[in-house]
Structures are given as structure tokens and as C-alpha cells.
Amino acid sequence: MSSPQRDRSLNDAECARMDAVLSRFRSEYAMNNREEIYGFLAALICSPDIAKPSEYLPEIYGGAMAHDEAFVDREQLLDFLSLLMRYWDSIVASSMRV
Numbered sequence: 001m002s003s004p005q006r007d008r009s010l011n012d013a014e015c016a017r018m019d020a021v022l023s024r025f026r027s028e029y030a031m032n033n034r035e036e037i038y039g040f041l042a043a044l045i046c047s048p049d050i051a052k053p054s055e056y057l058p059e060i061y062g063g064a065m066a067h068d069e070a071f072v073d074r075e076q077l078l079d080f081l082s083l084l085m086r087y088w089d090s091i092v093a094s095s096m097r098v
Helices: 012-022 034-046 054-063 074-096
Strands: none
Touching: 012 034, 012 074, 034 054, 034 074
16 A cells, blocks of 8 residues: 655745746746646646656746746756746646546
8 A cells, every 4th residue: 555645735935936936037938927837737747748857948938048047046946946846746646636
């Protein structure tokens, strides 16, 4: 018997951190809110092909180098990527409950 999956949903403070970064993406093609990210990630999750982060992150940023101004330092970039991966996991978990 497997153990229940731990809830990895983002808390309010983590959502606020993610939103703060998303608001700094300057490209007109960037995804600037979690609702856009949710739909985009849900589509990737449902796809029969596994997308690599190197393929879909530029879509979120609005271009390959469009994220340069959004992150103060590498630590903030890594924090955002960690939050994004947890957001992905929470979408997967919620789809499995349906």
C-alpha cells in the first residue's frame, strides 16, 4: 500500500512570489498570470509528448532571453523554477482526483 501523496500546492506567500516574478516579464508574448500558466501547463501535461522545460520555459517568459530582467539573481530564478515545478505537480495531482 502506497502512502498518500503529500499536498504540494503553493501557499499564499508562494503564489505571491510567483505572481511578482510573472509581473516582471516584459515581453508582449509572456504569460503574466497564474491562470495563463495553469492552462498552458495543463495542456502540456495532457499532451502525449513530454515537453522539456527548455522547450516550454521560453513560451512562459515570452522569448528565449525575455526573462533576463525578471530575476534579480540566480537564487530568485531557481526559486521561480521550483515554484513552477510544484505548480505543475499540483495540476497533475488535481487532475488525478477527478
